[in-house]
Amino acid sequence: MFENIGEIILLFWRTMMALPLAWRQRQKVLEQFFEIGNASLLMVCVLSFFIGAVIVLQTGPVMVEHSLTSAVGGIAGIAMAKELAPVMMAILIAGRIGSAFAAEIGSMRVYQEIDALRTMNINPIHYLVLPRIIAIAIAVPMLVVFAILVGWFGGAVVAAANTHIAIPFQTFFHDLRQIVVTKDVANGVFKSFCFGIVIGVVSCHQGLITIGGPRGIGRSVTKAVVNSIVMIVIFDYILTRILLK
Amino acid sequence: MNGQSSNQPSGVSVQVRGLKKSFNGHDVLTGIDFEVQPGEIFVIMGPSGSGKSVLLKHLIGLEAPDEGEILVNGETVNSEDIASKYRTAMVFQSGALLNSLTVGENVGLYLAEHRLKSPEEIEKIVVEKLDDVGLKDAVNKMPSELSGGMKKRAAIARALVIEPQLILYDEPTSELDPLSSVVVGEEILKLKERIHVTSLVVSHDRDLAFGIADRIAVIDEGRIITIGTPDEVKNCTEERVQKFLHAYLKTNTK
Numbered sequence: 398m399f400e401n402i403g404e405i406i407l408l409f410w411r412t413m414m415a416l417p418l419a420w421r422q423r424q425k426v427l428e429q430f431f432e433i434g435n436a437s438l439l440m441v442c443v444l445s446f447f448i449g450a451v452i453v454l455q456t457g458p459v460m461v462e463h464s465l466t467s468a469v470g471g472i473a474g475i476a477m478a479k480e481l482a483p484v485m486m487a488i489l490i491a492g493r494i495g496s497a498f499a500a501e502i503g504s505m506r507v508y509q510e511i512d513a514l515r516t517m518n519i520n521p522i523h524y525l526v527l528p529r530i531i532a533i534a535i536a537v538p539m540l541v542v543f544a545i546l547v548g549w550f551g552g553a554v555v556a557a558a559n560t561h562i563a564i565p566f567q568t569f570f571h572d573l574r575q576i577v578v579t580k581d582v583a584n585g586v587f588k589s590f591c592f593g594i595v596i597g598v599v600s601c602h603q604g605l606i607t608i609g610g611p612r613g614i615g616r617s618v619t620k621a622v623v624n625s626i627v628m629i630v631i632f633d634y635i636l637t638r639i640l641l642k
Numbered sequence: 643m644n645g646q647s648s649n650q651p652s653g654v655s656v657q658v659r660g661l662k663k664s665f666n667g668h669d670v671l672t673g674i675d676f677e678v679q680p681g682e683i684f685v686i687m688g689p690s691g692s693g694k695s696v697l698l699k700h701l702i703g704l705e706a707p708d709e710g711e712i713l714v715n716g717e718t719v720n721s722e723d724i725a726s727k728y729r730t731a732m733v734f735q736s737g738a739l740l741n742s743l744t745v746g747e748n749v750g751l752y753l754a755e756h757r758l759k760s761p762e763e764i765e766k767i768v769v770e771k772l773d774d775v776g777l778k779d780a781v782n783k784m785p786s787e788l789s790g791g792m793k794k795r796a797a798i799a800r801a802l803v804i805e806p807q808l809i810l811y812d813e814p815t816s817e818l819d820p821l822s823s824v825v826v827g828e829e830i831l832k833l834k835e836r837i838h839v840t841s842l843v844v845s846h847d848r849d850l851a852f853g854i855a856d857r858i859a860v861i862d863e864g865r866i867i868t869i870g871t872p873d874e875v876k877n878c879t880e881e882r883v884q885k886f887l888h889a890y891l892k893t894n895t896k
Contacts, residue, residue: 513738518725
C-alpha cells in the first residue's frame with residue numbers, strides 16, 4: 398500500500414482538479430449515491446443499533462453500581478458520535494462499497510474498457526473516479542448521521558430494558574443531551590467525510606492499477622478493503638488529534 | 643466533423659520511425675519503421691508475441707515509446723496527444739464494450755460525453771450506425787447478451803460514430819466463425835470506400851489480410867521483416883515470412 402501512496406495522492410489531486418466538471422457528471426453521481434445508500438442503509442441501521450446497545454450493556458451495569466447512572470447516556474452518546482459511528486460505518490462502507498468500486502473499475506481495466514475510454518478521449522478520472530468520490534464523500538456523512546441516531550436509540554432501548562441498568566428512555570436522552578454537544582456530532586460527521594474520500598480514492602486507485610484476469614480483480618478487491626481500513630485507522634488518529642485542539 | 647461525403651481521403655497518413663519498446667528489460671519492439679498512406683488499409687501480421695498489439699497501442703496513445711517517433715500527417719505527435727488531436731478509434735480484440743451500458747449507450751458514448759450532439763440526435767445517429775453494421779435491433783441489449791461477432795460489430799459501430807480519421811483493429815476476426823469473419827472484413831472494406839479512413843489492422847487471419855489489405859507488413863521479434871502488397875508478401879522469399887505463411891496454411895488445411 399505504502400509504495401503506492403504517491404500515486405494515490407496524485408489521483409486525489411487530479412480528481413480535485415476535475416471538480417469543476419462535477420455538474421456534468423451529476424447523473425452518474427446520483428446513480429452512485431443511490432447505489433451506496435441502497436447497499437448500505439439497512440446494514441448501517443443494524444450495525445449501529447447493536448453497537449449502541451452493546452456500549453450501554455457493557456458500561457451501564459458497572460456505572461450504575463458505582464452510582465454514575467447519569468453518565469451512561471453521555472458515554473454512549475459521545476462514543477457513538479465521535480468515534481464508533483464514523484469508524485465502524487467507514488469500515489462497513491469500505492467492505493461494501495470500496496470493494497465494489499475496486500471490482501468495477503478493476504474489471505473495466507482488465508477487459509480493456511478503460512483503454513476504450515482513453516481511445517475515445519474520455520478521461521477515466523472524469524468518467525469513473527470523480528462521480529464515485531463525490532457520491533461516497535456525500536453519502537458516508539449522511540449514513541453516519543443516521544448511524545449516530547440509531548446507535549443512541551439502540552443504547553436507550555437496552556438502558557430501559559435491562560434490569561441491571563433500568564434507565565428510562567427519557568432520562569437516557571436527557572443525560573445524553575447534558576454531555577453531547579453539536580460540535581461532537583459535527584466532529585464525527587467531518588471525520589466520516591474524510592473517511593469517505595479515503596475509501597473512494599484508495600479503492601478507485603486499486604481498481605485502476607488492476608492487472609491480470611479474475612484473480613487480479615479478486616486481489617484488487619481485497620487490497621482495496623484492507624488498505625482502506627488501514628488508512629481509516631491512521632486518519633482517525635490524525636483527525637482526532639487535530640479536532641481535539 | 644468532415645469527410646463523410648467527401649471523395650478525397652479523410653484519413654490521415656501515419657509514419658512510424660525507429661519505434662522501440664521494452665518491458666522489464668524484455669525488448670518487445672526493436673526498431674519499427676513503416677508508413678501508411680491516407681485512406682489505406684494496412685495489415686500487420688505476425689506470430690503471437692511478436693509485438694503487434696503493443697505497436698497498435700503506441701499508435702493510439704495507450705503506450706509511450708522508449709525510442710522513436712510517430713508522425714501523423716507529417717507532424718510528430720506525443721502518444722498521449724494522438725486521441726485528442728485526431729479522431730482516432732480502436733476496435734479491440736474483445737470489443738471492449740462497457741458492460742454496464744446498453745449497446746446503444748456504448749455506441750453513443752463518445753458523442754454524449756463530449757456533448758457534441760443533443761440526446762435526440764445521438765439516438766438517431768446510434769440507430770443509423772448500428773443499422774450500418776446490421777445490429778439495429780440490439781440497441782437496448784446489454785453487451786453480455788451479444789455473441790462475439792455481434793460485439794465486434796457493435797465495437798465497429800462505436801468507432802464509426804467518431805467519424806475517425808484513423809481506425810485501428812486488434813485481431814478483428816479472432817474467436818469468430820468464418821461467416822462472421824467475412825462480415826467483419828466486409829465492414830472494414832465498406833468503411834474505406836465510404837469515409838476513406840486510414841485503417842491499421844493487426845491480425846493472424848491470412849484470409850482477412852489478403853482479402854482486404856492494400857499493403858501488408860509481417861512483424862517478427864519486434865521488427866518488420868517485410869512490407870508490400872498482398873502479392874509481394876505472398877511471393878516474398880524471406881524464410882521467416884514463408885515459414886509464418888506456410889505454417890498458417892498447414893494448420894488451416896488439416
